[in-house]
Amino acid sequence: MNAAPLPPLEEIDPALSEEINSYLEEWKDKEGNLIMMLHEIQDRHGFVPREASLLLAEATGVPMARIYEVLTFYNYFKLVPPGKHNVMVCNGTACYLKGAGRLLAELESRLGISDGDTTDDRLIHLETVRCIGCCGMAPAMVVDHKTLGKLNPTDMAGLIEGIRKREESGNDQ
């Protein structure tokens, strides 16, 4: 069992409750809405908080069992908060062939974490993703929604440094 205990329903932040109700309002009459509402939750929070799942289960009657079955089946959904900055290494075939593995290995050793993990200070989350469709720029990465292409392992140090510097200077851009 991996999950943390949940507070009783009545102790959950009413703002979250309101938020879930707004998704419900938008989606309740539409078929095939569960995954769409989970997307909405993740879009807002960066992950799907356990409390949100519970509220959704209570509001829709969809059992928690089903919600967690879905959340853990699909790669896209996260159950824990992601790092502040997201470093995604494309592992499509083109990038793989052109050295995505070397980029990943370099990042892993520099950040001291493995694929799919977040640094202890929760600053940087590292993951490999399926083809991002920039095969012409292989090997490619997406760092905080910005796509970078034709990268070398030697570029990685500067990239991490850049994130840390921006963080220190308080400039998210």
Added chain:
Amino acid sequence: MMPKTIEATINGMPVRVPAGTSILKAAREVNVRIPTLCKHEDLLPTAACGLCIVKVGGSPRMPRACATALEEGMEILTHDPELTEVRRATLELILSNHPNGCLTCGRNLNCELQTLAGDFGIRQDCMPRYVREQEPDASTGSIILEFTKCIKCGRCVQVCQEMQDVWALSFLERGINTRMAPAGDIGLADSPCIRCGQCSAHCPTGAIIEDDETVTVWEALRDPEKFCTVQIAPSVRVALGEAFGYPPGTDLTGKIYAAMRRLGFKAVFDTNFAADLTIMEEAAEFVARFAHGKGELPLITSCCPSWVDYMEKRFSDFIPNFSSAKSPQQMLGVLAKTYFAKKQGIDPAKIYQVSIMPCTAKKFELERTEEMYASGHKDVDVALTTRELARLIKQSGIDFRNLPPASADSILGTYSGAGLIFGSTGGVMEAALRTAYHKVTGRNLEKEAIDIEPVRGLKGIKSAAVDVDGTEVRVAVAHGLGNVERLLLEVRRARDAGEPPPYHFIEVMACPGGCIGGGGQPYGVSDELRSQRIQGLFDGDRGMELRFSHENPEIRTLYDDFLGEPLGEKAHRLLHVRYKARPTYQK
């Protein structure tokens, strides 16, 4: 229009089956067994294990026999060297993902995977073993989830989600990391689990087993300070024999009593007696509500602890409808430590009460609320399932088959046919109607009307209108919790609309078939087996002189000497409970 019957050949043998029959089932018609680890007769095919592959015509493809309907003119080949080789490879894959601890497994000698490995003559580990470490979940005290032994066949999940509509079990993650887990990845005790144990009854391996308490019972029996008593539930007697080579449905009451005495129990009671008592209280409740307007209708039975738990979590608006009468197990427990103790002059603190139940939830019921301590002690100390009893007997060296029968102890051992049929779906209803009829009309049902056929059988929801002296009593019976929602929604709708209730009396048992199909019964459940066990109970009832709970002489004595009136003050204190709404998700 589809033809009603299909003609095809299986291994060259002609076969005729109804349209829609799977190849797997059709093959049995010609005495061909296709191996499978995931398909269970109660369930839809999940097509997970991949062992039941067959060849159709000359096609190189190998569809699954469990999920493919036989079609007109098909030429099925179920066994050839290639199919066997693919099956063997698949079986080796499954074994490589399963621990090799057969000797210490709860399903040793009784495991579908082990049997298949034996049949295929697997003599070595052909692939490196990959089993993800995970501690078992024993949080419920009823059922243990041994995650590492799960072969992901999907039976338990389907049982829990579809058949029982409980949604305590689920599959999480995917690929090689796929795992069976309680809802929301929490402890089973915090999940919506109602401990019915149907998952354990359907699991092909030792991944879900009852929490074995035979050692606890042995310790009690060896303790000279303890006065060990035992009670045997109605459905145990027609199922235990399966563990000793008897045909299902064989009533072994006398042998079980004898075995209990040999094991060292100082008093042997019968839960059937308490079933008669439950009927006295419940029938009184029904008459009070039906004839005198005191309380909500329909009255809903409450002797199944899984059902009670389910209702408190999912349908708590029906609390006023629930019979407050305790289950027979708990009634017997409290009487053993009050009435029996007093009569025999035994210190109730020394009485150690063991119950033999078809059920894993009965373990949970023992401590469900503080009312389970009505005697001032824990009314029933430990509940064993039928499967555990078989083990207990085997451990003790008793030659069960050659054991001469014995009788139960009086004052808590005599029972009527009505108490006996408690173990079957519809049985509680039938028993209650027999006594309620008497209570309303002052006379017993005519001999030919005693059997209330419409509430018998394995249909998921049964309903009937029973004539009670010109007044119609509408009753409904549901078994298998997946059938309950439909029934209760019907009642709720009528209630919300201010209409008269569609039924006056509803019986619910959590397990398909009722207690005879309980989660703690011997393995290999199917509708055929359920029918045989039920037959055993109804045959017993029909053969009895005493067929009405209210005519049980020990029950009369009990009220006269100890309890007073049904629903009286003392009866209420000892034999009744209150219910409260509970959250579905504890965490």
Added chain:
Amino acid sequence: MINRQVKEEFERMLGNVGEEPAGSWVRVGMDTGGIAAGADRLFTQLREECAEAGLLDTAVLRAGSFGYAWIDPLVEVRTDGKPSVLYGVVDESVATRIVNEHLSGGRMVDGHVIAPRRRGSSLDQPVTAILVQDTSCEGGDKSLFLQSSIEDELKAHGLAEEIQVVRALDMGIYQEGLVVQLLPSCVTYTNVLSRDIARIVEESVSRKAVLDDLLWTRKDFQDRIVLRHCGNLDPESLDAALRAGVYQGLADSLAKHGAEGVIEEMKASGLRGRGGAGFPTGVKWQLTRKSEAERKFVICNADEGDPGAFMDRSILEGDPHSVLEGLILAGYAVGASKGFFYIRAEYPLAVARVGKAIASARKLGLLGKNILGSGWDFDAEIRLGAGAFVCGEETALIASIEGKRGSPEPRPPYPSVKGLWGMPTCINNVETLAAVPWIIVNGGEAYASRGMEKSRGTKVFAVTGKVRNPQLVEVPMGTTVYDIVYNVCGGVQDDIPIKGVQTGGPSGGIIPEKFLETPVTYENLQALGSIMGSGGMLIMDENDCMVDVAAFYLKFCVDESCGKCAPCRVGGYQVLQLLIKISRGRGKPEDLEQIRRICTGMQKASLCGLGQTAPNPILSSLRYFADEYNAYIEGGTSYARKRKRALAEGKSLKEAV
């Protein structure tokens, strides 16, 4: 019989849209690839600089992608009355030059022009510009020499002022020496030598005579049906789509063909599902049409998951209205009332553009109640995938929309009988649907006239890997792998010899170099141990390691296995362990036997296509490159270390040692 009301309604709709405004425009290719390469910044920059330069009547527009992924970002420029010019690798400074030189000055920007793929054969119109490029790889680039030589020659003829000579970035012709293209006629000369320059100017430019000995007559291999609008219109504008002829097929169908007529046309076209399995689309539609039910559904499968394939994304981003039209037509043909786009959540731009397309189509009455006055109701919505490759499998996709784990179910029943919420459902891939409107407008025969044998029409491929010009190509079925790699995509990167081409992604296999001349058809690829798949085409060179690639693909399938059935769940894992063991130099000869054995079990006993085809890349590489496996087994750990080092450095084994 013609439904006049529909016809008139559609004509009125077109009338309201009107003609395309005249004047100059700049279009920026703003698909995901283009944006990743900076197209969004270019778009803003071009707007600002056009305004600063006082080019007030020059519209700055967005478009999808032509598919030229290796030279993103793309910008297309049209100045009054002249044919448009496409630029590639446009950075900030090139953009400034486009504004200053091309838009303001009327002269093309040197070094960035992508030549039109049209090949002219006569010189009716006077030459206005000349494109040049050195397409040979050996020696230094002679483009500059060629450019100045022609300029000198033009000067000598007094033509230098009116005819600009521009070095092209790409001409779509490779290994053909010096190439010269005369605009606007697109007469193209190849293998031009110094001595030909005078003739070209004298005879072709001055006297409009075509030099047959130099003339390049081979048609471009690309034949853009599915990609017909990609790059050519603003994907976020319904007006632009209507002007380009989108929804004409729908109007025609509602007005005259009828549902049966649509199905007949689809059958005549020979179109087979482009998602991978290749089931005839017309038959699928008919099966769904025949199923009787209260409701029916159509679904556009846009859960493109093959790693390295981006056809569907490009189509949705470049021409969402055609796909929507295809979906509406599918709905009309099968008798559905509702359609769903099931799109990968990782494709936010495609999701946004399809969403916009649906909203604008609904607003105009192309979706919703009583479409074009025909009395037929149909609506469409988007549902997002969430990162599960297996959801490309039809029953898993349905489960996903229903809000469940994407685990496949046994078939039959097929979705055409029992699909979404138990109702008959027809699922088609993006590329399939994009071809539908073209087929309806141009006729099934026209589509079927392309291709060969049982593989008709065209197919889009995403060609990536060690290829010089990774890009999206659309070629008629039956085009050889060789032509796709060498004559469309410019051959192999760095001129390292090609080892093979993987088609069908993780479900496919490798086509070794010796079979490159094979015409691409469903049957041919299958015979070679691969599959057509959705259209990923990965080029591998001699330095790539087949054991590694097989493990890469298998790992993908292991990660993406739904975990439901044992052969796929455990089989994939066990084979992967064996491959890893071998690639570490710890394998034994009997491991190969065990791999074959488990793979056979997976192929035969897996429930769905993912598990059944996951062994393909391994079995295929074992078939053609068994020596690479044996080298690891025989060479042991020291060989494995050397091989690993060579791979890490991108070198051949020899170079690394």
